[in-house]
Amino acid sequence: xxxxxxxxxxxxxxxxxxxxxxxxxxxxxxxxxxxxxxxxxxxxxxxxxxxxxxxxxxxxxxxxxxxxxxxxxxxxxxxxxxxxxxxxxxxxxxxxxxxxxxxxxxxxxxxxxxxxxxxxxxxxxxxxxxxxxxxxxxxxxxxxxxxxxxxxxxxxxxxxxxxxxxxxxxxxxxxxxxxxxxxxxxxxxxxxxxxxxxxxxxxxxxxxxxxxxxxxxxxxxxxxxxxxxxxxxxxxxxxxxxxxxxxxxxxxxxxxxxxxxxxxxxxxxxxxxxxxxxxxxxxxxxxxxxxxxxxxxxxxxxxxxxxxxxxxxxxxxxxxxxxxxxxxxxxxxxxxxxxxxxxxxxxxxxxxxxxxxxxxxxxxxxxxxxxxxxxxxxxxxxxxxxxxxxxxxxxxxxxxxxxxxxxxxxxxxxxxxxxxxxxxxxxxxxxxxxxxxxxxxxxxxxxxxxxxxxxxxxxxxxxxxxx
Numbered sequence: 533x534x535x536x537x538x539x540x541x542x543x544x545x546x547x548x549x550x551x552x553x554x555x556x557x558x559x560x561x562x563x564x565x566x567x568x569x570x571x572x573x574x575x576x577x578x579x580x581x582x583x584x585x586x587x588x589x590x591x592x593x594x595x596x597x598x599x600x601x602x603x604x605x606x607x608x609x610x611x612x613x614x615x616x617x618x619x620x621x622x623x624x625x626x627x628x629x630x631x632x633x634x635x636x637x638x639x640x641x642x643x644x645x646x647x648x649x650x651x652x653x654x655x656x657x658x659x660x661x662x663x664x665x666x667x668x669x670x671x672x673x674x675x676x677x678x679x680x681x682x683x684x685x686x687x688x689x690x691x692x693x694x695x696x697x698x699x700x701x702x703x704x705x706x707x708x709x710x711x712x713x714x715x716x717x718x719x720x721x722x723x724x725x726x727x728x729x730x731x732x733x734x735x736x737x738x739x740x741x742x743x744x745x746x747x748x749x750x751x752x753x754x755x756x757x758x759x760x761x762x763x764x765x766x767x768x769x770x771x772x773x774x775x776x777x778x779x780x781x782x783x784x785x786x787x788x789x790x791x792x793x794x795x796x797x798x799x800x801x802x803x804x805x806x807x808x809x810x811x812x813x814x815x816x817x818x819x820x821x822x823x824x825x826x827x828x829x830x831x832x833x834x835x836x837x838x839x840x841x842x843x844x845x846x847x848x849x850x851x852x853x854x855x856x857x858x859x860x861x862x863x864x865x866x867x868x869x870x871x872x873x874x875x876x877x878x879x880x881x882x883x884x885x886x887x888x889x890x891x892x893x894x895x896x897x898x899x900x901x902x903x904x905x906x907x908x909x910x911x912x913x914x915x916x917x918x919x920x921x922x923x924x925x926x927x928x929x930x931x932x933x934x935x936x937x938x939x940x941x942x943x944x945x946x947x948x949x950x951x952x953x954x955x956x957x958x959x960x961x962x963x964x965x966x967x968x969x970x971x972x973x974x975x976x977x978x979x980x981x982x983x984x985x986x987x988x989x990x991x992x993x994x995x996x997x998x999x
Contacts, residue, residue, distance in 0.1 A: 566616040566623075570787050571678075571690045572608050574886040575601075575896040578623065581787060582882045583616045590614070590623040595630070595705075602895060604628065606887055607659030607691030609678045619882065631687050633676045633695075634704040635753055636669050637725075645669060647677060648706045648754070648761065649725020651686035656855075656912060657926050659887050662694035664931075672753075674698045681708070682791040685723030688823075704750040704761070707769055713742050722746075725754065729763045736767035744772040790824045793817060820844065850914045854922065854943030854957045857910040858985070859936055865900045870911060870927065873939045873985040875957055877913050878923045885926040897929065908932050910940075922957065939985045942998070947975040956981065960989045972997045 570581030577584045578601065592599045604610070604626070614623040631650075638646035645652050645666055654666050658679075663669065674696060679689040685708065695702075708722035718730035720740065727748055729740075737746060749765040792803035795818050800811040804826065811817055820826065827843040862871040868879045879899055888897035890907070902909060908930050913922035943956045954961040954973065961981055973979065978998040983990040 564615060564617075566612065566614045566621050568612040568616075569609070570612075572604060572606050572610060573884065574606060574881065574898055575604075576881070576898045578604065578612075578626065579882055580610060580612055583619060583621050584882055585612060585614060585616065585621045585623040587623050587626065591625045593625075593627045595628070599628075605659060605661060605691060605693070605895075606885060606897075607657075607678060609680070609690060628678070629707075630676045630678050630705070631681065632706045634674065634706055635698050636671050636673050636675060637754065637759070639667070639669060639671060646724065647675060648704065649685070649721070649723040649759070650706065650708065651682075651723065652677060652679075652689050652692075653682070653686060654689050654692070657885050658689050659691045659885075660694075660889070661692065663692075664889060666692065669694070672698055674702065680789045682789060685709075685711075688789050698753060700752070703764075704753065705747060706761075707745070707747045710740060710744045710746055711742050713740055715740075719760075722748065726758075726760045727763050727766075728760050729766050732763035733765045734767075736765075738768055738772070740766070745769050746772070787827050788825070790820055790822055790826060792822060793820055852915040852944060853912070854914075854941070855910065855912050856939065856941050856957070857930065858908065858939035860902050860904060860907050860909045862904055863899055863902050868899065870899065870902070870909070870924065872909060872911060873941070873959065873990075874988050875922070875959060877911055878916060878921060879927070880923060884924045887926065887928040889931065890929045891931050893929075899927070902927075902929065908936055937984050938982055938993070939990065940980070940982050941990065942980040943978070945973060945975060945977045945979045947973075958988070959985060961992050961995070962989050963992050963995065968992050968995055 566583070566585075568581055568583070573579045577586050579585070587601055592601060592604065594603055608628050609631075610626050610628045612623050612627075613625045614621055616622075632647050634648040636645055636647055637649065640646075644654070652666075658666075660666070669675070673694060676691075676693045676695060677687060677689050678691040679687045682688055706722060706725075710720045710722070713720040719726055719728050720742075721727065729748075732748075734740065738744075740746075745768070747767055747769045748761065748763045750761050751764045752762065754761045788804040790802060790804055792801075794801045800815075800817055802811055802817055802820070824844055856872050856875060856877075858872045860870055860872055861874070862876075863869070868881060869876050870879055871877070881899065886897050886899075888894050888901070894901050910928045910930055911924050912926045913924045915921070916923045941956050941959060946955050947953070948955075954963070956979065962983075973995070980996055980998060981990060981992050982994040983992040985991075
């Protein structure tokens with residue numbers, strides 16, 4: 533992972549979003565109060581934001597209703613309170629509230645979709661519950677989505693659950709920022725959807741204004757002709773702003789997605805989860821890009837947030853990233869490794885996203901759940917810091933394919949300048965076996981290859997260069 537860090541003394545950020553408390557001590561055995569907002573990456577305990585939290589005795593709520601750990605899922609963006617030492621912790625409360633629960637209003641050819649006027653983006657780490665591909669969704673189906681607002685009327689989804697066809701009576705909920713408020717017509721927009729609040733209960737909405745973060749509830753679907761949603765209730769969410777505030781002296785961690793960067797204006801600005809922050813002089817943000825996931829280390833001093841470090845949490849553009857799918861031949865829950873097609877990959881239980889999309893999914897899926905020699909898995913991995921191996925960023929147990937002997941491999945192609953041998957992640961590609969043409973296969977090209985692997989050599993049956 534590439535880290536982009538600066539130490540600052542300037543006080544910035546007048547409000548916080550996606551705030552997580554962490555230990556300020558260099559001694560990892562010292563615990564401090566935790567106030568964490570992040571996605572669930574796995575179970576055993578509950579893994580959130582790189583910390584394993586024990587949950588015995590913790591109160592759990594979903595949309596304000598008491599729930600159990602069984603009701604939580606990987607990819608849910610939760611708020612957790614308790615204590616931690618930066619690696620392990622104890623949760624006293626866990627709460628989850630979705631960003632939108634409503635109808636698919638548009639599907640997009642490339643696999644994207646719109647839900648209640650909000651543009652939804654997905655990636656390989658989005659956990660899908662009740663479906664295998666967002667392309668399978670159809671207009672009118674009801675879904676529940678958790679994720680990060682992008683500030684432009686959209687959500688980067690970390691969890692999507694298919695709840696089935698809308699029955700016409702379920703309550704619809706959508707959260708977002710008010711824009712285009714018209715107090716005469718009594719309408720506003722969230723994303724691309726117009727909300728009519730003329731008959732709504734607004735007793736908990738205060739004085740509506742553009743820029744406020746609200747939750748809209750409705751008792752019926754948007755009008756089929758106009759697309760207007762008739763609200764039954766509008767209320768401020770999180771006091772009208774996205775995120776959680778910290779207390780004086782508290783060490784915090786802000787996790788979110790960059791939706792805009794301005795390196796021309798003075799001061800520079802960076803927009804995370806839809807909120808724009810000034811960047812002090814001397815702090816270089818030119819290496820970041822829209823869509824990057826970042827963590828900001830922050831301390832509250834005299835009521836003002838001071839940033840000390842920023843870490844790039846995006847993996848899509850990490851050089852050397854690979855994906856491999858095949859039968860898991862070995863797992864090691866002591867040394868935390870998984871082996872597929874002879875390639876052994878390290879696993880950090882606190883960091884890896886664990887998803888079970890097999891025919892019989894296990895709710896509390898973890899490394900120890902994988903059956904060696906039987907379960908087919910898809911592993912995304914990036915080079916470790918030493919550069920001599922890989923560390924998994926996600927592991928998905930999949931439904932077995934018709935031919936489980938086939939291995940699917942994606943990553944940068946390496947060509948030996950002396951022998952001309954081609955390989956991906958150290959697995960040699962034998963193209964001669966099936967007379968595969970090698971046009972476009974150059975050193976460093978991002979390629980995908982399928983075939984059987986024996987002794988570190990893949991007998992390639994299919995290969996292609998990725999865009």
